[in-house]
Amino acid sequence: MAKSPHLSRKDFVTATVGVLGIFMGAIIGIPAIGYLISPATKSQEGEAWIPAGPLENYEIGKPTLFSFTRTKINGWEKTVNSYGVYILRSSESETDVLALSNICTHLSCRVTWEDNLKAYPCPCHDAQFDIMGNVLSGPPPRPLDQYETKVEEGILYVHFMEA
Amino acid sequence: MAQKVLTWLDERLGIQGVYDIVFDRNIPKVNWWFTLGSASLFLFVIQGVTGVFLSVYYVPSPDAAYNSIQYIMNGVAFGWLIRGIHHWGATLMVIVVFAHMLRTFYYAAYKYPRELTWLTGVVLLLATLGMGFTGYLLPWNQRAYWATTVGTEIAGTVPFIGEFILRVLRGGTDLSAVTLARFFAVHIWFLPAIIALTIGIHMYLVIRLGISYIPKKDD
Secondary structure, three states: OOOOOOOOHHHHHHHHHHHHHHHHHHHHHHHHHHHHHHHHHOOOOOEEEEEEEEHHHOOEOOOEEEEEEEEEEEOOEEEEEEEEEEEEEOOOOOOOEEEEEOEOOOOOOEOOOEOOOOEEEOOOOOOEEOOOOOEEEOOOOOOOOEEEEEEEOOEEEEEEEOO | OHHHHHHHHHHHHOHHHHHHHHOOOOOOOOOHHHHHHHHHHHHHHHHHHHHHHHOOOOOOOOOOHHHHHHHHHHOOOOHHHHHHHHHHHHHHHHHHHHHHHHHHHHOOOOOOOOHHHHHHHHHHHHHHHHHHHHHHHOOOOHHHHHHHHHHHHHHOOOOOOHHHHHHHHHOOOOOOHHHHHHHHHHHHHHHHHHHHHHHHHHHHHHHHHOOOOOOOOOO
16 A cells, blocks of 8 residues: 555554553553652751750760650651750850760761760761761761750750751 | 564463453444443452552551541542542442443343353452442541441341351451451452452453343343
8 A cells, every 4th residue: 555645544543542641641640659759758847946954964074965855747646756965065165065966977876975985886887986976987977967056044955957 | 663572572472362362352242231341340450559559558557547548638649539539439339340230130141151250240249349348447437437336236137146247247346446457458458359369250251251142032
């Protein structure tokens, strides 16, 4: 059969079915993907000044753990997360306060101050941070995170921010 | 190119033969009532797919069931759509399966050699109703709770073994977390497995025996 310059009936039907198929696939596929990834697209900002008690309670020169919890709504339930901050006062000054997160910067295990080691060892992959939070050894890519602090009427506040 | 790929695949899989037997089979001149079987199958697939999606967020426990559905409806993108399709599809499936049974009955299509197709169809109809009954409890709202209270109580009126059936259905004497968990298991595992298997047999028989023609006046 000679090739007709016009679109044949069969080609027209094939093309129409193809276009409609893509259209219907999108109508079904987009809601399906949106439904599955939905919780990942919502982020909750966590930011607050957390009171950590009177400044004078913290011994000078020794990192002291301050723990607190934060509550978030995830799906249909309240999630309570615990956080730990090591407070280190280097002098009597109100501005001389270092607040270090106890979350290892490698893979988020929790570090603990060991006075005899003079370091924060991480139990998971044998990392160590010094008293200022700098990496002494092991795989962490950066020093321990620091929180902003302030003192009002003798009470120490830690500026908590969700990483 | 596409033709070459298809040929390559067909030499190994023999899909052309399957296609010819399943889709290119001869059928007598019939009417739109004969589409109800395909419609039932389609609805089963829709219910299966939306059900799998719902199970991503739904939690079958008295503490979380209601709230997890609230979350699906209000918190998850397109959650209302997925649940809506599952909810209305369920009602539609019962109607369509029942109409499919009526068509088979009124056209006398259950006669020799199609008795087994009819019998597997009976299993499918009952299993579909079972899906409706077990699925109704899962939202764990007032309507669900009391509907299941009444439904299991009706099962309890069976002479002699009624009390036992009621306790098996509820997983104890009370409607409880145990009831919710077993209704969920039956809804997503037991009945779908039975339905899928029985659909396989049902369709094998339809393809093997062909469909019946519409009876004439003097048949």
